Amino acid sequence: MTWQPEESALLQIMQLLRESQSPNTEVQRAIHQKLQDLNQYPDFNNYLMYILAKLPDEAVATRSLAGLILKNNIKQYYGDLHEEVKHYARVCCLQSLGDAAPLVRTTVGILLSTIVKKMTEDGEMAQPEMLAALVSCLDSPDFNVCEGAFGALRKICEDLSDELNNDVVNRPLNVLIPKFLQFFKHCVPRIRSHAIACVNHFVHIRSQVLMLHMDTFIKELFQLAGDKDNEVRMNVCRALVMLLDARFDRLVPHMGDIIEYMLIRTQDDNEEVAKEACEFWLTLAEMPVCTEVLANHLERLIPVLASRMRYSEMELVTLKADEDDQSVPDREEDIAPRFHRSRACGGSHAPQQAKVGDEEGDEEDDEDTEEGEEDGWPDQTVTIWTLRKCSAAALDLLANVFKDKLLPVVLPILKYTLFSADWLFKESGILILGAIAEGCAQGMQPHLPNLVPYLVQCLSESRALVRSITCWTLSRYSHWILEQPQDKYLEPLMQGLLERILDSNKKVQEAACSAFAQVEEEACTELVPYLVPILNTLVTAFGKYQHKNLLILYDAVGTLADSVGNYLNDQEYIQVLMPPLIEKWNTLKDDDRDLFPLLECLSSLATALQGGFLPYADPIFKRCVNIIEKTLQQALMAIASPEQFDTPDKDFMIAALDVLSGLAEGIESHISQYIANSNVLELLFQCMQDRMPEVRQSSFALLGDLTKACFQHVQPSIGVFIPLLGTNLIPEYISVCNNAIWAIGEIAVKIGDGMEAYIGMILEQLIGIMNRINAPKTLLENTAITIGRLGMACPATVAPQVANFIRPWCTSLRNIRDNAEKESAFIGICLVVNANPVGIAQNFVFFCDAVASWTSPPVNLQEMFHKILHGFKSEIGESEWGMVSAQFPKLLLDRLNAVYGL
Numbered sequence: 061m062t063w064q065p066e067e068s069a070l071l072q073i074m075q076l077l078r079e080s081q082s083p084n085t086e087v088q089r090a091i092h093q094k095l096q097d098l099n100q101y102p103d104f105n106n107y108l109m110y111i112l113a114k115l116p117d118e119a120v121a122t123r124s125l126a127g128l129i130l131k132n133n134i135k136q137y138y139g140d141l142h143e144e145v146k147h148y149a150r151v152c153c154l155q156s157l158g159d160a161a162p163l164v165r166t167t168v169g170i171l172l173s174t175i176v177k178k179m180t181e182d183g184e185m186a187q188p189e190m191l192a193a194l195v196s197c198l199d200s201p202d203f204n205v206c207e208g209a210f211g212a213l214r215k216i217c218e219d220l221s222d223e224l225n226n227d228v229v230n231r232p233l234n235v236l237i238p239k240f241l242q243f244f245k246h247c248v249p250r251i252r253s254h255a256i257a258c259v260n261h262f263v264h265i266r267s268q269v270l271m272l273h274m275d276t277f278i279k280e281l282f283q284l285a286g287d288k289d290n291e292v293r294m295n296v297c298r299a300l301v302m303l304l305d306a307r308f309d310r311l312v313p314h315m316g317d318i319i320e321y322m323l324i325r326t327q328d329d330n331e332e333v334a335k336e337a338c339e340f341w342l343t344l345a346e347m348p349v350c351t352e353v354l355a356n357h358l359e360r361l362i363p364v365l366a367s368r369m370r371y372s373e374m375e376l377v378t379l380k381a382d383e384d385d386q387s388v389p390d391r392e393e394d395i396a397p398r399f400h401r402s403r404a405c406g407g408s409h410a411p412q413q414a415k416v417g418d419e420e421g422d423e424e425d426d427e428d429t430e431e432g433e434e435d436g437w438p439d440q441t442v443t444i445w446t447l448r449k450c451s452a453a454a455l456d457l458l459a460n461v462f463k464d465k466l467l468p469v470v471l472p473i474l475k476y477t478l479f480s481a482d483w484l485f486k487e488s489g490i491l492i493l494g495a496i497a498e499g500c501a502q503g504m505q506p507h508l509p510n511l512v513p514y515l516v517q518c519l520s521e522s523r524a525l526v527r528s529i530t531c532w533t534l535s536r537y538s539h540w541i542l543e544q545p546q547d548k549y550l551e552p553l554m555q556g557l558l559e560r561i562l563d564s565n566k567k568v569q570e571a572a573c574s575a576f577a578q579v580e581e582e583a584c585t586e587l588v589p590y591l592v593p594i595l596n597t598l599v600t601a602f603g604k605y606q607h608k609n610l611l612i613l614y615d616a617v618g619t620l621a622d623s624v625g626n627y628l629n630d631q632e633y634i635q636v637l638m639p640p641l642i643e644k645w646n647t648l649k650d651d652d653r654d655l656f657p658l659l660e661c662l663s664s665l666a667t668a669l670q671g672g673f674l675p676y677a678d679p680i681f682k683r684c685v686n687i688i689e690k691t692l693q694q695a696l697m698a699i700a701s702p703e704q705f706d707t708p709d710k711d712f713m714i715a716a717l718d719v720l721s722g723l724a725e726g727i728e729s730h731i732s733q734y735i736a737n738s739n740v741l742e743l744l745f746q747c748m749q750d751r752m753p754e755v756r757q758s759s760f761a762l763l764g765d766l767t768k769a770c771f772q773h774v775q776p777s778i779g780v781f782i783p784l785l786g787t788n789l790i791p792e793y794i795s796v797c798n799n800a801i802w803a804i805g806e807i808a809v810k811i812g813d814g815m816e817a818y819i820g821m822i823l824e825q826l827i828g829i830m831n832r833i834n835a836p837k838t839l840l841e842n843t844a845i846t847i848g849r850l851g852m853a854c855p856a857t858v859a860p861q862v863a864n865f866i867r868p869w870c871t872s873l874r875n876i877r878d879n880a881e882k883e884s885a886f887i888g889i890c891l892v893v894n895a896n897p898v899g900i901a902q903n904f905v906f907f908c909d910a911v912a913s914w915t916s917p918p919v920n921l922q923e924m925f926h927k928i929l930h931g932f933k934s935e936i937g938e939s940e941w942g943m944v945s946a947q948f949p950k951l952l953l954d955r956l957n958a959v960y961g962l
Contacts, residue, residue, distance in 0.1 A: 063103070063148055065110050073098070073107050077122045077129075095129060105133055105145050112167065113152040113159075120161045127167035131174045138178040150175060154193050157212065158205030165208040173215035180223050188230045191216075195239055203248065210243075210254035217261040225267045233269040237262065241273060244280040249289035256284070256295040263302040274310055278303070282314075285321055290330040297325055297336035304343050319357055326364050331372060331447045338368065338450040345457035358462065362469045365458075366477070368451040369495075370488040371525065375446065379525070379567070452495045459499025467503045470496055478514070483523045490518065490526065494533030501540070508540055512549055519556040524563075528571035531560055535575035538582045546586070553579070554590055558597040566609055569601070573612045577619045584623045591627070594620065595636045602640040610644075611657045617641070618661035621668035628665070629672040641665070642676060650687050650712065659684075659715040663722030670726050677727055681734045684716035688743050691716075710752050717747065717758035724765035732770040741766075741777055748784045753796045756788060760799035767806040778807065782818045789825040791832055791839065798839050801826065805846035808853045809884060815853040823850060823861060830865045830872070840872040848873075848885025855891035862892050862899035870903070870910035878915050886910075886917075890924040897932065904932060905948060912955040922959075929960050 080091040098104045111118065111126040130149070134141070153172045159165050172194070179187040194216075197209035213236070217224065224232050236258070243255035259277060262270045270277065277299075284296050300318060303311055311318060318340075325337035341361065344350050354361065371379075459466050470492065477489025493511065496504070504511075515537075518530040534541075534553060541549045557579065560572035580587060587594065598620070601613050617637070621628055628634070641662065648655050662680060666673045694708035720740070724731045735741070744766075747759040763781060767774050774781070781803075788800040804822060808815045829835065829843045847865060851858040869889065876882055893900055893907070900907050911925045933941045945953055945962070956962045 063106050063110075063144070065107055070107060070110070073104075073126075074111060074118070074122065077111070077125050078119075080125065081121060099133060099137070102142055102145065105130055105141065106148055108133075109149050109152045112164065112171075113156040116160065120163050123161070124163050124167045127164070127171050131167075131171045134171070134174050134178060139182070146175075150190065153212075154190075154197075157194075157197055157208035158200070158202050159208065160204065165204065166211055168208060169211035169215050172212040173219055176216050177219050180220055188232065191232055191236075195235060198239065198243070203251075207248075207250060207254070210251060210258070214254050214258050214261075217258045221261045221265055221267075225262060225265055225269075231269075233262065233267060237267070237269050237273055241276055241280060244284060249287070249292050252284065252287070253289065253291040253295050256281075256292065256299060260295060260299050260302060263299065263306050266306055271307075274307065278310060278314070282317075290333055293325065293328065293330070294333045294336045297322070297333060297340065301336065301339045301343050304340060304347075308347070308349070315353060319353070323357070323360060323364060326368065326451075331374075334368060335445070335447040335450050338365070338447060338454055341365065341454040342450065342457060345454060345461055350458075350461050354458075355462075358458075358466065358469050362455070362458075362466065363473060365451045365455050366470075366473045366488065366492055368447050369455070369491050370484050371448060372446075375448065448491075452491055455492065455495040456499065459496040462499070464500055464503030466496065467500055470500070471507075478511075483521070483526055486518075486521075487523070487526045487529055490515065490529045490533050494529070494536045497533070497536035505540065508537060512537060512541060513552070516552045516556045519560055524565040524568050527560060527563065527565070528568045531557060531568070531571040531575040535578035538579045542582055542586060550583070550586070551590075554587075554593075558593060561597050561601055562604065566606060569605065569609045570612055573601075573609065573616045577616045580616070580619045580623045585625070585627060587620070588624055588627045591624065591633060595633055599636055599640055602644075607654075611654060614657035614661040618657075618664035621661075621664040625668050626670050628668045629670050631672070634669060634672050637665075638676060645680070650683070650690070651709075653711075656711065656715050659719050663719045666719065666722035666726035668726070670728070671730070673723070673726050674730055677723055677730070678734065680719065681723060681731075681738075684719050685738050685740055685743065687716040688713050688747065689739070692743060692746050710750070710755055713747070714754050714758045717755075717762050721758070721762045721765045724762065724769040728769045731766070732773065735766065735770055735773045741773065745777065745780065745784075748781070753793050757793075757796045757799050760785065760788070760796065760803045764799065764803035764806045767803065767810055771810045774807075775811070778811065778814075782807065783821065786818070786821045786825065789822070789829065791829055791835060794836055794839060797829070798842050801829075801839075801842045801846045805842070805849040805881075808846070808849040812853045815850060816857060819850060819854055819857050823847070823858065826850075827861060827865045830868045837872075840868065841876055844869045844872040845881050845885040848888035850888065851892040852884055852888030855888070855895045858888075859892045859895035859899065862889075862896050863902065866900050867903040867906050870906040874910045874913040878917070883918060883921060886914075886921055887924065890921070890928060893928055897928070897935070901932075904944070905952075908948065908956060909952055912952055912959070926960050929956065929962055933962060 076091055076094055080088055080095065082088060082091075108126040108130040112123050112130065115123060134149070138146075149171070153168050153175065156168045157165065157172075159168065172190070176187060176190055179190070194209045194213050197205050198213075200206050200209070217236075224236070227233075240255045240258045243251055246252050246255065259270065281296050281299055284292055287293055287296070300311070300322070322337045322340045326334050326341070328334040328337065344354065459470075474489055474493060477485045477492065480486050480489065493515075512534070515530050515534050519527055519534075521527050521530070534557070538553075541553055544550070557572050557576045560568055561576060563569050563572060598613065598617055602610070605613055628637075641658070644658060645662070648658065666677070666680075691708045691710060691713035694705065695710070697705040698707045723734075744759055744762060747755050748763070750756055750759070763774070763785075785800045785804050788796055791797050826843050826847050830840065830847065832840075847858070847869060866889075873882060873885060908929070911929070914921075914925075917925065936944065948956075953962075
C-alpha cells in the first residue's frame, strides 16, 4: 500500500516551510531548528517527498525547499533511513521528472543524483535500475520528462563520472555515451546542451568508452559549432577545451579550424560563451606545443584578448566601484573564509609560509595561494571568474611563453589604451601592462622610465577602478623600481601607495594594501628609512578599515615585519604599531576566524621585535596555550562521543602553535620562564601525534624553535620526541617532513654526541630523501644541512655512509648563501670526510665545487677545507692530481688556486 500523509502533520510541515522563507534571520533560525527536530520522526522525509512531488498547486519555492531539505537529509542520514523511505523517494522522484515547474524538475534531478550517489557508495543493487529508468525517460515524447531525466543524468555524470567509468560489472557508459550522442541533433536546444554537458564529464578522465566514440563526438561538436543557442555554444567550447587537454592528438588535424573558431567565440556577444572560449587560450598556453601552434595567430589573438579585458556594463553595475564607501560595513558574504597557513621551515631555516592542506603530492607547496585567491590577480572583491580575468590570465601566460616577441603586437595596443580619454580603455590598458610584466620584463625595461611615473600619476585618477588596477600593475613592476635610484621611482611609489591605502574607496584600499605587501616583500630592508610614514599610515588604516580590508591590513603588517626584521624593534615604532593590534586581540573570541590573520601577524611581529615584544608576550602565550589545550580536549571528546561532540576546527590550534614559534624565535631565551610554568611540552607531544599533517608541521616547527631558545626544557623529553620525528620523515608530506628534519638538526646541534643513540633510526631515511629524484629544493637543502649537523655531532657514525649521499649533498648546498646553518653543515661534513676520506674520492669534484661556493668561509672552516684539499692532493700525488684537476671546470680550478693554493 502506498504511503499517505496524515493531514494535520502535512499542514504543520508546510506551514513551517512557508515561514522558513521569511526575510527575518531570527525567524529563519527558529524554523530551521524546528525542521531539524522533525528528523526524529522516521516518516518526516516521506512528508518532504510528498510536498515536492504530489502537491502541484503548492508554491514552487515551498516544494523546491522541501526537496532540498530532503536532499540534505539523504546526504547526511542515508544509512539510517528505513528502506521504505528510500523506496518511496526513488519512486516519487522518477514519477516527478516531468513536473510542469522547471525549478521542481531541477530539484528532483538534484535529489535523484544524491540518491544514486549514496546508493553507489553503499553498493546497493538498485542503482543500475535507477539509471536504466532515467535512460528510458530520455525517449519520452513529453519534453518535460526528457528534460527532467537529462537534468538528473547530467548531475549524476558530474558527481559519479569516475564510478560510472570504473563500473566493469554493469558497464553503464556502454549505454549512456552512445545515447547522449544521439541527442546532439535534438530539435530543442536545451536537450542538445544537456547531451553535450553529460559527455563532457567523461573527457577529462579519458573514458575508454568515449575514446571508442571519439570520432563521432568530434564530428558532432563541429556540426554544433555555429548553433544559435548560447548554452550549446558554451558547452561546445568547453568540450574543445577539455579535449585540448585530454586528447590533443585527436584535435591536431583540425587545429587550424579550431583556432579560427575559438577566435570568433572569444568575441561572442554572450560573455559566458566568450569566457569558455577564452579558457582555450589559457589551456593551450600551458602546453609545450603552444609556440608552434599559436605563433602565426598572435597578431589576431592578442587584440581580441585585450578587447575582452575591459569591464562589462554588468560588472560596472555590480561593482558600484566609484562610491566613497569606506564607512559602509562589509556584508559577510563578501568576505572569503580565512584559512590559517602553517609554519614551514625553508632551506635556510627561516620560517616561511606553506598553505594548509597542500602536503600530499604537492612538490611546490610554498607557492600555493590561499583558497579564494587567484594567483595575485586583481579584482579579488569579485570572487567569480570573469571573462576579463580569464583574458588577462591568458595574456599573462602567453607573455611568459612568447616573451618579448609579444611586444610588437602589445605595444601599439598599450599606446592606444593607456592614454585614452575613455577611462574604461585606460583601465584595461593598465591591466594589460600588468599582465605582461613578468613575461615581457626584459623588453619593457626601455619603456618603464616613462611608464612608471605615468602610473604613479594614475594613482590619483578620479575613477576608483583606475586607481585600484594601477596599484596592482605598479606592484608587478616593483622589482625593476627597486633597482633604480630610490628618489626617482621608489619614493613617489611609496607616497602614492600609502595615500591609496587611506583611500575613501574600499576596493582601492584593498588593492593598495595588497600592492604594498608585494613591494614590502621585494624591498625588504630598503623600506627602513620610510618606516615612520609607513607605520603611521597602517595604524591610521586600522581605525578606518571595514572588516574585509582589516584582514588584508594584518597581512600587510605581518609582511612588513618579515621584510624589515629587527629594524622594527624600536620603542617609537612599537608604541605606534602594537596598541591597535592588542586592542583587536582582546576583542576577538577564541573561535573567531578573524583570529587567523591576526595570529599570523603577531607571529611575524614577535620574531621581528625580539625583546621588544616582551611586554606583550605573557597574555599572548597564555591564550595560545589555552587554545591548544582546549582544541585537544575537544578532539578527544569528539573521538569518544562523535554523536555528541563535533570535531573541532584545528586551524585555531595550528595558528596558536605558530604564534608560540614566533615568540620563541623572537624573545629567544626569555620564553624559558613561560615554558617552565606551563604544560606546553605535554601539549606539544600530543600535537606531534595528531593525524592532521598541518598540526604536525607546526608542532615540529615549534619543537625546533624551543630547542634553539630553551633546550633545557626540551632535553628531558628528547627520548620521546626524536622517535616521533623519525616516523614523520615521509617526503610525500613535504612540509611535515621538512620541519621534522629541521627539528632533528637543531637537536643535533644542542646534544652533540648524545645523538649517537638516535642516528640509526634517522640517517638511512635522510639519505633516501637526499637521493630522491625531483625532490623539492628546500627539502633537499634542509636534509643536507641536518645530515651535516649529524656529522658534526657524531662524525664516526655518519662517516661509513658518506659515499651514499655526498654528491647530492654537495649539489644541494652549493647554491645557498653563506650563513650559520651552512657553516654548521660544512663543519660536520669536514669531520665526516676526515673520518672517511675514501668515501668522497669518486665525487671529489663535487666536494670541491661545494667548497668553492663559499664567498667568505669562517677562518676555522677555511682551515678545514685547506687541510682536506691538500691532503687529497698529497695522497694521490702530483701527476695523478694533474689528471684529476684537468677534469675540473676552469672557473672552479681558478677559484681553488686563488683561495686554497691548489
